[in-house]
Amino acid sequence: MTQFTLIRPVLKVCSLILLVFGLMMTVPLLMAIIYHTGNTAAFSNAIALTVGLAAGGWLLSRSHRINLLTPRQMFLITTTSWVLISLTGALPFLLIPGFCDISDAVFESVSGLTTTGSTVLTGLDTMAHDILVWRSILQWVGGLGVIGMAVAILPFLKVGGMRLFQTESSDWSDKAMPRSRTMVTMIIYVYIILTFLCTLAFMFTGMDSFHAVNHAMTTISTGGYSTSDSSFAQFADLGSHWVAITFMILGALPFAIYVHFLVKRNWRVFNDQQIRGFLLTILIISIIVTLHLMSDAGIDLLHAFTYATFNLVSVITTTGFASGDYSQWGNLAVAAFFFAMFIGGCSGSTSGGIKIFRFQLLFMMMQESIVRAVHPRAMIRRYYNGRAVDDSIVLSAVTFVFIMLLSLVIITLLLAFTGLDLTTSLTGAATALMNVGPGLGDTIGPAGNFSTLPDSSKWILSVGMLLGRLEFMTVILVLTPTYWKS
Template identity: 40%
Template sequence: MRDFRIVLLILGALLCGLGALAGLFFLWSVSINDGEGPGFLLTLTMTGFVGGLFLILGRRASGELNFRQAVCVTVASWLGLPIFAAFPFLFGDHPLSFTDAVFETVSGLTTTGSTVMTDLESTARTLLMWRALIQWIGGVGIIALSLAILPFLKVGGMQLFQLESSDNSTDRLIARPKNLALVIGSIYAGLTLLCAFCYILAGMMPFDALAHALTTVATGGYSTRDASMGAFSPAAHWVGSVFMLAGALPFMAYVRLIRVRRWGRTGGFSEIRWFFTLIAVFSILMIGAQLTAGIGFHEAVREGIFNVVAVITTTGYASGDYQLWGSFAMASFFVLTFLGGCAGSTAGGFKTFRLEIMGKAIGRALSKLPSPHSTVTARYQNRRLTNEDVASVALFAALYVAVFALSAMVLAAMGLDFMSAISAAATALANVGPGLGDIIGPAGNFIAVPDGAKWVLCAVMILGRLEIIVALLLFTPRFYT
């Protein structure tokens, strides 16, 4: 077995970092005497102890992180960090149960946004900011996962992005991975600050603006109000739409834009055109659905665009209950739940690039039917689309459907009604947040879901965030040889 001391070293550093953040929140809580100090103090103590122990055990680690070690770090982080991040919810002034606390942090770190918390207006500000910061940290972790690990898997089609992230690429925009991480981190932080400033201009108070900026750019969807974005002005909805889109675009596109100074020359991102086309089509459909329901034109445009963007980017904000728009709208939003944003973004879902590849593969197959011996080629990212690329996307799609179907069946067996079971499975796997139905719909939350079902949803959220394959690798014997 490989030397995994470097895994302990990195996990120790992550836990110590989480503990340091908890320490800052502890000081904030004590200074305003909001009663949440014990939870943050325990988080500081436990993460400091375990993180320090891991640092000691991994202190003699040598060499660079290889692929197997990177996979272990990734999976362990998404499994372990939510446990430690849950302490403030467990031991605060209004503690949650262990199941609910872990569900809230898993949902936060995976940027899903499903919540069991109610009466957010009276919840301590430190706790609200803690859950928003968890989503923000999870968002940048997703970008790192997309650029550093997934391109080297030959399942799911992410190998198409290896030219952008591999050290062996001749087309690298930034030579050193550390420099690339710094640039992407700076872009991520810059978008967040800009979003917060725009929210303030739209009428939000500074606290609400910062909390929502953290979860908007991360496409997470946690809010400081029970009514989510419905509690804020129409101007805030437009700001949210813009920055949800910003978070769902590939961050390598921003890097290219900075390097070439002109968006039109960035190239290689046909996925973005497909993404905006899907948004335009579904927005028009949802505007029409609202007009049919008797909603005014200007409100229909704003509500249609905002809610379509919120779901397709897997942010999950709600400005109202779109289930009231009719059965066609409900069916459309269920489809939107699966689509997702772009690769290398903070968004979850099936990802637009896979839809594009499947569309081009179907077009190529149909073109060959009249002339089976003809040569028909399809291209993606300025390269020829191979049979291996198409097969990897098809295999991922099969796994995606299988996980969705199995989890929906398990949830139904645990007592959820049909609509709640299938929409909960979909929203967890795609990391969207709200489901459909009276219980977990955009006007509800997951507090009434049985504890066993919440643990199932936690597993599905992590599977969806890790693109399924990364987690399954740990159960493959050859992974350890």
């Protein structure tokens, strides 16, 4: 394959994605016009630039018909399109006069699209509604993009152990393409329905429609952007907390399962090894933290359970909403929340992190190791959800974890080099790579904000967020000489 035939279909798909993304900006533009926020010009120009770029790319590649994409092209499409929408997503922030500089604009856009939700903006409570809506849309679109990637692209790239989720409908043969498309279409419907239900549920707890819509978009996408500097703590009632807990969990479950449910109308589809593992993990840690809060801080059961579960689910689903500063809950809670950041939700969801199935594969290997040590000649077969798992899937899942840890080390060192202390560097790197949002420490903790970091740190974190969101290998691969050798 020549570089030309490699790149042309990539350009075409990326142009299409960029076009759709540009059209999304009409929502905040309409709000700017209706509410006279003064940002009409900024959003119009951002749309013009984005759509213009898309049109340019389309013209360059128009003569090319896309039949079937190769894995190599899919890697390039994934990385390029995320970088392009990250940069164009920053345009509205950048084009509003005196709003923020380019480091902040790109950071905020990347943090939105990767559904990380770390923010460099302050004064959210009094910010123009069009900007707040744009932030929420960034997360909502980003969340959908990630599910699509996990369902339609990653399962048949030999990276990250995602081949575990390769099904007939994620086969990319010519024949299976329509089925794969149907799956993606149904997932979009599910995503919209869940967002709508979440909005209604929030309004039912007394939230006004603006806050309800925004938080629904950032909850289901496990994004974590809020409309207040105090994040979710702006809502005092326990009801809204439980709505958020429910929809954060729903956002962190595999969306393909919802589609199976709609097709089969059978609740048993939810009896899935990944879902069981995920819910059990939440339950166990939540009970421990609740008991700790009750005994240490003397909070009553209902409040302790609500706050413990909310903050845990927020961290474990990598949403990153804060309600109360859990770094004040004692050393055990801080350590538990630090490690929970790495867990993440289910594969094929909007959540980040290492993901439950990789931990399950690692635990299988540990059990195997024990059996093999005692019975050296034992024949061991692994099964996941009733399906045989070969060594190569385990090895690629393990490689994912290793690359993640290596990235964690490198980004921590780079952040330390920009002058951040070990706690800020380490938890900042972790929260970016896992797409969680808040870190630990005085600066970037649940009660803090990323605005005071040096620009160099912000760029490093932006790269980290994209790296984590694209499951590392997708990005690293297109940067290697191996990829470009034909």
